[in-house]
Amino acid sequence: MxxxxxxxxxxxxxxxxxxxxxxxxxxxxxxxxxxxxxxxxxxxxxxxxxxxxxxxxxxxxxxxxxxxxxxxxxxxxxxxxxxxxxxxxxxxxxxxxxxxxxxxxxxxxxxxxxxxxxxxxKSAIERVTDLLAELFQRMRSHKQIVENCCTMPLTQQDIADVVGLTPVHVNRVLGDLRSRGLVRFSGKTLHLPKPEALGIPSLSQAEAAPGRDPAADRRILAA
Amino acid sequence: MxxxxxxxxxxxxxxxxxxxxxxxxxxxxxxxxxxxxxxxxxxxxxxxxxxxxxxxxxxxxxxxxxxxxxxxxxxxxxxxxxxxxxxxxxxxxxxxxxxxxxxxxxxxxxxxxxxxxxxxxKSAIERVTDLLAELFQRMRSHKQIVENCCTMPLTQQDIADVVGLTPVHVNRVLGDLRSRGLVRFSGKTLHLPKPEALGIPSLSQAEAAPGRDPAADRRILAA
DNA sequence: CGCGGCATTGAACACCTTCAACAGCGGTGG
DNA sequence: CCACCGCTGTTGAAGGTGTTCAATGCCGCG
The missing domain is CATH 2.60.120.10 (Jelly Rolls)
Structure with missing residues (x-):
């Protein structure tokens, strides 16, 4: 059975x-x-x-x-x-x-x-790149990345509803990223030519302890 | 000892x-x-x-x-x-x-x-009222509300860093809410004359017990 | 008294939204 | 087969919400 x-x-x-x-x-x-x-x-x-x-x-x-x-x-x-x-x-x-x-x-x-x-x-561009970077890394952790490509079934409306923007603005942001050579779409598959440019660590150095930012803390402590 | x-x-x-x-x-x-x-x-x-x-x-x-x-x-x-x-x-x-x-x-x-x-x-006004409402209700669940007043130690800078706005805009929003009679500040204590107007349920209907299974809890602990 | 943090206000500006129109594309039905 | 429709993506122009920069007042505290 x-x-x-x-x-x-x-x-x-x-x-x-x-x-x-x-x-x-x-x-x-x-x-x-x-x-x-x-x-x-x-x-x-x-x-x-x-x-x-x-x-x-x-x-x-x-x-x-x-x-x-x-x-x-x-x-x-x-x-x-x-x-x-x-x-x-x-x-x-x-x-x-x-x-x-x-x-x-x-x-x-x-x-x-x-x-x-x-x-x-974060600004619109940062939010969209953050999302693409997060998804890329989650896909990678599930072994679903091939040659910096992954499936991206989200519509621009979906992306807008994640990043808190309007669909038309998401469109403009994606167009901007495309014109800068940071992303490429072919149908429902996403290609990231230079993952590092989006803050995505390369596969080898999986995660390295980031260590605190002293300047940041100083701002808080400046009491 | x-x-x-x-x-x-x-x-x-x-x-x-x-x-x-x-x-x-x-x-x-x-x-x-x-x-x-x-x-x-x-x-x-x-x-x-x-x-x-x-x-x-x-x-x-x-x-x-x-x-x-x-x-x-x-x-x-x-x-x-x-x-x-x-x-x-x-x-x-x-x-x-x-x-x-x-x-x-x-x-x-x-x-x-x-x-x-x-x-x-949500808009700036909604975010600020959402925050005040959430804090009011959390204070109430800890029995720290007296006559629709609670302590509000956050500075406008703090509020801005919670709701994702600039301090000056938080100031304008608070001024707006004040002029509409929805909030009043005296020093570090916050007074909400009409909690319902901010979407805060009145005390009586506090919370309909979410109903959890204590036996289930006990089983989880065995892990 | 003087200083620093906090609150307040004004004016100009930027980013994002809104409204509108159109193109591409797949699916459905005549 | 083609016409039609709806969904998705794309682009332009105008407007609004919130930001930025700057100045001022207030108040507690050393």
Whole structure:
């Protein structure tokens, strides 16, 4: 019965179909295998903001383990194939599974912190390059980069809803980056000729401890 | 020896003094008793963004339980008195302590999500009122509201660094809110004559208990 | 008293939005 | 097969929101 069990644990979603609704009780999490999804929020007057992106390999949403519900909707940005991971199973046999999810929560928390900095203090160009850089690195950590290319299924409207801009301005910013030779699009695949120019560390030096900025601290301490 | 033990677990910080530095290893968390603190990020060119606020009663930072380090600095915005909670003790005797911290992580995560929406899609006036409303409600949940008044130790520069605006524009926005009778400042205390006008629910309907499964919590701890 | 941090106000400017129009493209139905 | 439609991307022009620069007043504190 293994094949049948596996089949039960895989589910598919069409583009714009919801993986979760607002306030819905969740007794499972998804592990994305193909396609992208997003958590979003719509204000009463229609303004929309994407607050999280889920890529293949990501858990969606790890904090459901603790909260038991999704307080914002999750929607597929592309056709999605996902594995369902029942929380009951994780609770029954705690251990590795719990830690994986908690690590997922921490990663999401760190990404959100970075986005707050981007949205609060960075220009349109910086926000877009930050997003492309983050996605490029997440794709790379899931081994989905080939020759500085990766799939980029987001529409300009999607990007706008992530970076807090209008679609037309995202278009202009992308055009600017293109004219400067920093990005190239061919259909739904993104090519970054010089990843370092976007602040993306080369693959070898994975992560090196950044070390604090003394001038920055001095500004705070100048009391 | 009780008094001596207690004394060891209380520490004080002056305004602008750091509770944690960037990348520092943490073997404890703080529980704030008096005063406010903030996590912040400074860009190379000096732009500053506050990514979290810590009020009396809050844990700072609950996720250190899982990450073991602070990747952004924490600084006191006022004189701070805090209780240190060693993580070794929590790990040694898991139970209630772990869940309190994990709940703190989830609350921080939800607040960050709301701030992404604010920073991405809301106007200056909305961002400032959102902040005042959030702080008012957090103060109220810690029983620190008297007659629609609470202490508001943030300077306009601090507020600007939270809501992603310049201090002068924050000043104009506050002046606008004041002229509309929505807020009043007397020194460092904030008075909200009509909390409902800022979207703050009245005290009675405080919170409809989110309803969590204590048994589930206990299972997680076994990990 | 004098100094430094904080609040306040004005004027000019920049960045991003808004509105509008159009092109390309895939899908659907006549 | 082609016409039509909707979605996505692209570009221009005008306008608004928030920034920048600068000056002034206030207040607590050494």
């Amino acid at each position: 293994r094949t049948e069990q596996d089949a039960q644990r895989i589910c598919q979603f069409r583009r714009h179909e919801h993986l979760a609704h607002k306030g819905e009780v969740q007794d499972k999490v998804y592990k994305l295998q193909e396609g992208w999804a997003s958590r979003y929020c719509v204000l009463p007057d229609g303004r929309r903001q994407i607050t999280a992106l889920f890529l293949p390999g990501d858990y969606c949403e790890p904090q459901w383990l603790l909260s038991g519900k999704s307080d914002l909707p999750i929607v597929a940005l592309t056709p999605v194939k996902a594995q369902t991971v029942p929380l009951a199973g994780i609770h029954a046999k705690p251990g590795d599974g719990v830690m994986k999810l908690l690590r997922g929560v921490l990663e999401a928390h760190d990404r959100q912190t970075s986005w707050i900095v981007s949205l609060g203090r | 009780r008094t001596e033990q207690d004394a060891q677990r209380i520490c004080q910080f002056r305004r602008h003094e750091h509770l944690a530095h960037k990348g520092e290893v943490q073997d404890k968390v703080y529980k704030l008793q008096e005063g406010w603190a903030s996590r912040y990020c400074v860009l190379p060119d000096g732009r500053r963004q506050i990514t979290a606020l810590f009020l009396p009663g809050d844990y700072c930072e609950p996720q250190w339980l899982l990450s073991g380090k602070s990747d952004l600095p924490i600084v006191a915005l006022t004189p701070v008195k805090a209780q240190t909670v060693p993580l070794a003790g929590i790990h040694a005797k898991p139970g209630d302590g772990v869940m309190k911290l994990l709940r703190g992580v989830l609350e921080a995560h939800d607040r960050q999500t709301s701030w992404i929406v604010s920073l991405g899609r």
